[in-house]
Amino acid sequence: MSTEIDDLARAAAGGDAAALDDLLVLVRPDVLRLCARFLPHREDAEEACQDTLLALARGIGGFEGRSSVRTWLHRLAANRARSTYQALRRRADREAAVLTLPDRADPRRTSVVAGTRLDLLDALDRLGPELAEAVALRDVLGLSYREIAALQEVPEGTVKSRIHDARRRLRERLDGGLP
Numbered sequence: 001m002s003t004e005i006d007d008l009a010r011a012a013a014g015g016d017a018a019a020l021d022d023l024l025v026l027v028r029p030d031v032l033r034l035c036a037r038f039l040p041h042r043e044d045a046e047e048a049c050q051d052t053l054l055a056l057a058r059g060i061g062g063f064e065g066r067s068s069v070r071t072w073l074h075r076l077a078a079n080r081a082r083s084t085y086q087a088l089r090r091r092a093d094r095e096a097a098v099l100t101l102p103d104r105a106d107p108r109r110t111s112v113v114a115g116t117r118l119d120l121l122d123a124l125d126r127l128g129p130e131l132a133e134a135v136a137l138r139d140v141l142g143l144s145y146r147e148i149a150a151l152q153e154v155p156e157g158t159v160k161s162r163i164h165d166a167r168r169r170l171r172e173r174l175d176g177g178l179p
Helices: 004-015 016-038 042-062 069-099 112-125 129-140 143-151 158-174
Strands: none
Touching: 004 042, 004 069, 004 129, 016 042, 016 069, 016 129, 042 069, 069 112, 069 129, 069 143, 112 129, 112 158, 129 143, 129 158, 143 158
């Protein structure tokens, strides 16, 4: 299947619209699963999935093949899921200001897993893009240091340093040490 995805991606990058359509259909289930690792509600994961597929369709012409298509999709999905969460959070903050709703989810109506993911997304949001992307790609999506280094176009040692720093900051935030 990976060879099929790579072949379709090369053809789509070359301007083959039918190959792009086939590629989008083929990778959608995987992209949805990746987005669902970040976002606890299916509708939110589906929104991030659609954003990821749109980013894939728009960016396929610039795909240079420095990493595998699957690795590139992991990066797109992680970034789109985080962006979707940020947009949802801004929307909720605006609505909360108007409706004076509590700013935290009611723990009686939010699963422990969903609440934990929301806490993680809040903490990732405060890290900055380079650290958040590196740790999300490693710890949430399971990419190797080498794959992340290729995506971020930095040495592997830089990736390890970013992940170490991000984990330390996340631990502090999730333990209640920082706002």
